[in-house]
Amino acid sequence: MESYAVFQMPGTINYGRQSFETLGKEAAQRGKKALIVSDKIMEKLGYVSEGRDYLTKANVESAVYLGVESEPTDVYVEEALDLFEKEDCDVVISIGGGSCIDTAKAVAVLSSNGGYISDYMGGKKIADQKPAPHIAIPTTAGTGSEATDVTVITNTSNDVKMMIKQPAYLPDAAIVDPLLTISSPQHVTAATGVDALSHAVEGYISNKSHPMTDSMALSAMKLIVKNIKTAYQDGENVDAREAMSLGALQAGIAFSNSSVCLVHGMSRPIGALFHVPHGYSNAMLLPAVLEFSKEFAIERLAHLGRIFSPEAENYSDEQAADIAVNSVKELCQQLNIPNLSGWGINQEQFESVVSKMASDALASGSPANNPRVPDQLEIEELYKVCFDYEFSTEKAT
Secondary structure (H helix, E strand, O other): OOOOOOOOOOOEEEEOOOHHHHHHHHHHOOOOEEEEEOOHHHHHHOHHHHHHHHHHHOOOEEEEEOOOOOOOEHHHHHHHHHHHHHOOOOEEEEEEOHHHHHHHHHHHHHHHHOOOHHHHHHHOOOOOOOOOOEEEEEOOOOOOHHHOOEEEEEEOOOOEEEEEEOHHHOOOEEEEOHHHHOOOOHHHHHHHHHHHHHHHHHHHHOOOOOHHHHHHHHHHHHHHHHHHHHHHHOOOOHHHHHHHHHHHHHHHHHHHHOOOOHHHHHHHHHHHHHOOOHHHHHHHHHHHHHHHHHHHOHHHHHHHHHHHOHHHHHOOHHHHHHHHHHHHHHHHHHOOOOOHHHHOOOHHHHHHOHHHHHHHHHHHOHHHHOOOOOOHHHHHHHHHHHHOOOOOOOOOO
16 A cells, blocks of 8 residues: 555435435535436436425525436536536536436536546646535445546547546535435346446555555445345345445445556446446456456455355465455356447457557556556457456356
């Protein structure tokens, strides 16, 4: 770990069943008119109107942007920011998955710091003015974006997923109500659940991890491993949904304060070029990347192996690390996670952009935090391995 560590999280986290009802109170403390950034699915489910009702009861006016349709892009950011300014809003509220939350983060920062979102890529522009207050309300147990200072926005001019990490992007408040995740379809529950697991694992094995992030990451891994299959098989199980929401929140706090690694570095270009949702692309890559990294993270992966299989307490670290990798493979198969080929990506088209994806992955900086730091050719080869990767159910013994 580094010589000292910084640990940040939202100033307020309202967590638990029916915490959505606190929205009015939280918004009234921060502004008089809110822009709700969401999508049409959330509107159809009634979450947007419910949120507006809470705001009205607290004497907070609201406007709504429902243009988020997929992974967040600079176009969504500009449209939402334009509405924020036209409606004279002074607080941002995101209701939805990571795409809605990341879009809202960018709106909050640009509203007071100006410029175009790509200006902030790579620290070229620092958001030194206080952003508009942002209240993040996740409706999936996955991204953990409600607790991070990271936004990931696709630049539509060059198909690059920009990972921008600055303190200004950290929401002022997070409202994590597991009841909002019950509406998540089975395939979304699977993808976002493995996404949360990848956040916890990468936050733990990152070269920038430290004791504070370790405690969050380990707790998150235990909650997710124990409850993900139940949440997937029985979406109405509120106890499992609650545990997954807490696990995703803790994983978000962990990786925001350490860092993600190779999985996320490789995942973003897949999302930008082939429009694979972030949760899925992380899940597709996680087992192969863990295999690649294992020899450089034996002790840490052994902890994960013992979470999956408590009997591994009596095994060597090497054996327990093997269990971790094989258990993640088995989990992906049980949750019906497809590989890149199974998603429907054309192999010839994929291989034609492998070099660009590897370059973009390296440029993001995330691979440098991996226990085993890859070079360009190693990432290219990993992409090819992942294209038709088979999730084995064979367990280590």
